[in-house]
Amino acid sequence: MTTVEVAALRRPAWRGGFGRLWSAAVISRFGDALRTAALPLLAVRLTDEPLAVASVTVCAYAPWLLFGLLGGAVADRVDQRRAMWAVDTVRGLLVAAFALAVDLGHASIALLLVLAFTLTTLQTLFDNAATALLPSLVDREALGSANARLMTGQQLAGGLLAGPFVPLLLAAGAFMPFAADAGTYLLAAALVASLRTRPPRREPRPAGSTLRAEIGEGLRVLWADRTLRAICGATLLCNIGMGALIATLVLHVTRWLHAGDAGFAAAMTAYSAGSLAGGLVAQRLARRTGRLRALIVAGTVQTGCLLLAGTVRHLAALLPALPLLGAMSMVWNVNQVTLMQQRAPESMLGRTAAAFRTASTSGAPLGALLGGAAARAWGLNAPALLAAVLFGFAVTSLISARRRDVPVVVPDGGATTGHRAA
Template identity: 80%
Template structure:
């Protein structure tokens, strides 16, 4: 959660810094696109490695390296050497490291809590991340920027280093894995993860839907700073308000995710979330008022949390324990591949059809995502709550 606090500072500050350096919508969108590209190049490899190594050690080592990278970037910005190529390089390097970190953390959680408690664990973890990364960090960005453009990045570096120390201090059992077959390679193990994902009807439908949503979100997020500061003429304060509304919605969605899933099943919970998000995006793209944007971002954030909790939990519950990292990486790589395309597409649409165009494009894509979920409903399963409605941690010895 600590590193997510810093991530939120950096994520909000990067586009604002990019706007200072250029007014080209496509170039600004490229900063976001570059932050997703490593998932296409290294995502599958990160999942295979995560299934082979001690996930806890991998996580703290990655955070240590990311902290040093962002600290170097903050120094460059403070010395007046910020540039678009430097922003692109930072986004690319951080996401490359994230491919290992995220897959390792997804694979580690099922070994720490009981299987039926995964939904509660994911909801609490993601809600805590939103509290730290959105509600607390978002409003601080304008204040930090007044002290210097380097400040959000310096704070981000500090949170990475602190998070690395905390993860390194955890005491967990060494991972228990069956010996790999003779001649097994990373390539064959990656292929096993892809086949397992494609062979599961529910996961396949959710993966396709998430791909479509990520194209839409890539288009929206890459151009949101232009939507707020130029189409709405709401300035940096309006941008901060939009990001804070999204974080508040995400925080509330964490409390709704499990309740909705228990009533509907996980795939149907995704259907509901996608439908509400489609309506929210239509509101944002048609009503030229900051209040409409804030309301839309609030609903978008809440339903995004409902989506994420149920999507990740469904994947963890339907994956063999020894393959969680590979299936997670296959899912993320396949679905995340739409984000850089969406970011670039958003820049083109904003420059050609107007700055509200990306929100309308996202609404259309979310509608298609809802339709693509229908085949997975038949494979949905009821959600059984733990007896104590909580998360049961396993002993680590």
């Protein structure tokens, strides 16, 4: 069995730019949550056609499959800080224009779909650039803590704080959540623009190098790293399972458990609260076990939670299962992103992150379709059990990958040889 040594886990300094990046990410996620909650409510006002309403969600996923790899290649070519604030500025102006259209009564379902598609297309560049930028703001040994703080802050802002504001803003006007979202984009852009970062270390591109060739390089880096490849495959399986569960959770709670709307609200709150707790324990678990083992532990606990949710027909079983599921999801996300940042070459981090994110994200819409089909064929608890099976396969694949991984040696100077900090 492979022994993996982990570098000393340090906390990121709020000075030096990380504090501003954290603030920008949290503010932007708060605005995103306002818009995400308001979009379906506006959609049902504009049309009674279920397919048209569902298309809003499709438009939020499709750009990742179409442009995710391209966004990563562009992120490795440009100044990531400038790309991020430019994208947020454009998104702020677009949402502000949409808010004005809503206020003037000119909103339509077609305009809404175009907005959702365009915002997510721009997000493919922003998110890949943000993943590649973070290592220039904090030490490598502090990446895990930095990712945990970023994700926990975003979950707090988007999962808990934004919810109560939505009805208040809607009471002031249907355009208000979008106007507020536009303001958060512009504020986040200003914060990112104020960052001072060192230029990324990039080798000169060969003459005639194309985006297509560079995308291929990112895919090859991901495929060549056995551990990253295994984590990507495991994350894909987990996303299929989570897509199946989330798409049918309202039916699971309100019909299979007969817990009503209040039960569904309690379930969602429990999951969000668990996610916040997961951000606090992600680093502690990694310190004790190593990052790859932390993923295995998280996946194993999640499998048990899903089995409990799918077999015990009582809300009292679901409510403790969901916080654990949320906590371990955060543990998984923090350590998965950190491993990718530590193992991928700095000059190719945007492309590697894009390849990883595009491959793994594709599981969510597929899972939603499978969840609906499973619920119809075998019962409303079937998606939870399907998710448990997929999580079990994911854990098994990681155990196998860990046994084949190479040791990591961390010299006293802090630089690493071989693969880093698994």
